Amino acid sequence: MLNIINFATFQELLREAEQRIIDLAKKTIAEKGWFTLALSGGSTPAPLYARLAEADLPWDKIHLFWGDERLVPLDSEWSNYRMIDENLLSKITIPEENIHIPLVDLPPETAAEYYAKEIKQILIPDLKTLDLPTFDCILLGIGPDGHTASLFPDSPALAEKAKLVVAVPHPTTVKPAVPRISFSFPLINSGKRIMFLTTGKEKLKIFDSEVKYPFQMVENADILFTIHK
Numbered sequence: 001m002l003n004i005i006n007f008a009t010f011q012e013l014l015r016e017a018e019q020r021i022i023d024l025a026k027k028t029i030a031e032k033g034w035f036t037l038a039l040s041g042g043s044t045p046a047p048l049y050a051r052l053a054e055a056d057l058p059w060d061k062i063h064l065f066w067g068d069e070r071l072v073p074l075d076s077e078w079s080n081y082r083m084i085d086e087n088l089l090s091k092i093t094i095p096e097e098n099i100h101i102p103l104v105d106l107p108p109e110t111a112a113e114y115y116a117k118e119i120k121q122i123l124i125p126d127l128k129t130l131d132l133p134t135f136d137c138i139l140l141g142i143g144p145d146g147h148t149a150s151l152f153p154d155s156p157a158l159a160e161k162a163k164l165v166v167a168v169p170h171p172t173t174v175k176p177a178v179p180r181i182s183f184s185f186p187l188i189n190s191g192k193r194i195m196f197l198t199t200g201k202e203k204l205k206i207f208d209s210e211v212k213y214p215f216q217m218v219e220n221a222d223i224l225f226t227i228h229k
């Protein structure tokens with residue numbers, strides 16, 4: 001079920017998102033010793049990452065992944081890595097091996113394959129099970145066309161059943177028009193806790209519409225929403 005939680009201000013939304021992540025990370029680390037977090041790109045989560053950088057979190061026990069990435073150089077203004085680095089990575093002390101950055105200079109199919117392999121190696125270290133890797137927490141956004149991660153309307157990637165990470169050709173509905181890689185819906189839906197962060201009154205149209213948008217293929221999640229940007 002998708003549960004929309006409405007906030008009066010963006011600051012309140014951020015406070016709640018930050019507290020949820022801190023609580024979940026601490027609880028998960030107390031239970032099993034480590035925590036896996038898939039980060040979303042775009043612009044909305046940037047201030048959340050800046051807040052997390054100030055939080056008291058055991059970063060050596062936290063593994064960070066990217067739910068999607070644009071295949072552009074890491075220093076490009078369009079790079080999700082760059083946004084996450086500026087707001088979070090550059091401000092915290094975290095072992096390099098806990099930061100799982102997608103490889104952006106490979107052909108999309110190969111980049112997707114490599115990233116899926118890395119996810120499996122970290123999340124299912126003995127590789128003896130056929131289970132899907134399960135992230136402790138996945139953060140997502142919603143685009144103006146209803147996409148989430150880099151899963152765009154009408155894309156064949158929406159129907160992916162087997163691959164964990166898909167290669168996505170450049171979108172035509174949003175910028176930047178560059179190829180991307182993205183978690184697939186099977187990988188997203190195996191996540192233990194999924195949280196969307198989204199803002200803006202134009203999203204109300206999407207929430208109320210009869211049309212089924214890609215973000216609605218997420219099965220269970222809280223959508224933290226405010227009309228204010």
Ligand code: 6PG
Binds near residue numbers: 042043080144147
């Ligand atoms: C990406 C994203 C994407 C994003 C939405 C919302 O790389 O483009 O991960 O799915 O979350 O487009 O973006 P905004 O937060 O900028 O509205």
